[in-house]
Amino acid sequence: MTPEHAALIDGEPLPTERVNAFLEAPPRGAGNGATSHNEPAPARRQPEAPSVARQRRRWATQVIVTDELARRACAARGLKPPPGVSPAKALTLAESDVADLGSIVAAALAHSPAARTLLAALESEQRVPETAIRDYYDRNQDRFLTPEALRRGTDPFGEASAPEDVQPYEEVRDRITRELRQAAGRQAFFGWLDQARSHVTYSHGHEHPGDPSHPDHEHRH
Structure with a gap:
């Protein structure tokens, strides 16, 4: 029987329906280790092995939990994310984003306006020393x-x-600064997410896909 909530965040339930809506979206680049492609999304999802389906649900739960955590963080910071996209919109992830961020974080940023807003705020807060730019x-x-x-x-x-x-250094300094600020912002986002997830308790079947306590675990993020 599917639990009514996928997780508890600070004791508050995260409805399973939000995970289901994400899972029911066209599966274009929305799998574990998801990447973008140019083929049209199939009209119907192909049958999956039970272990694959279980892992996909756990992966999707992480994306939705990240979205909810980011919404709360934005509210606490007084940030107003733009309106969200329809869950039915196909999710497409760039290969480079998956490689740099991991599929869960890349998918959360693609899916969640709140996550993108929070990341942008964290990037803007980073201060890159001149010595680091020159180095x-x-x-x-x-x-x-x-x-x-x-x-x-x-x-x-x-x-x-x-x-x-x-x-010359003067011609490329601003570009280097942007790249280093982006990298620092992403590290800050990862640090925030690790801390925020410590307040999450997952329902059975919605654990992290890398959790070694269940037999299907794997360590791709």
Whole structure:
């Protein structure tokens, strides 16, 4: 029998219906380890092995729990996320997002305006020291080669490279700052989520997919 709630968050029930609505959306890129693709979503979901279905429900629960936690965090911060999308809208995840964030967090950000709003707020709060920006530039010269140097196949760390083969620090500083702020914001989001999930108790069948206490567990996120 399916429980009425998928989880308790600080003792408050999260209705199973929210997980069901997410699961019933067209399965385009919305599986464990989800990625985007160009094929149209099938009209009907193919039959799944019981273990796969169990894991998909646990994965979906994590996405919906993250959405709810982000809604509460936004409310506490006085942030107003834009209106949400329909649960029936196909969920498409970029390969790079899944690789960088893990499928659960990537799916939560794709699904949840609150999660995206919270992430943006956390990114805006990050302060990147000038020394960190300069250090990144000095250690990653290969990322800042000029187009001419790239065409010549210049080795930025070789003896034959010249200062003019690398874009000046002043020209790329703002780009580096954005990248480092984004990385720091994501780390802050992960830290917030780990702490927020400590207040969640899951119903049977809705545990984290990596929870070793159930036989289907796996460690893909």
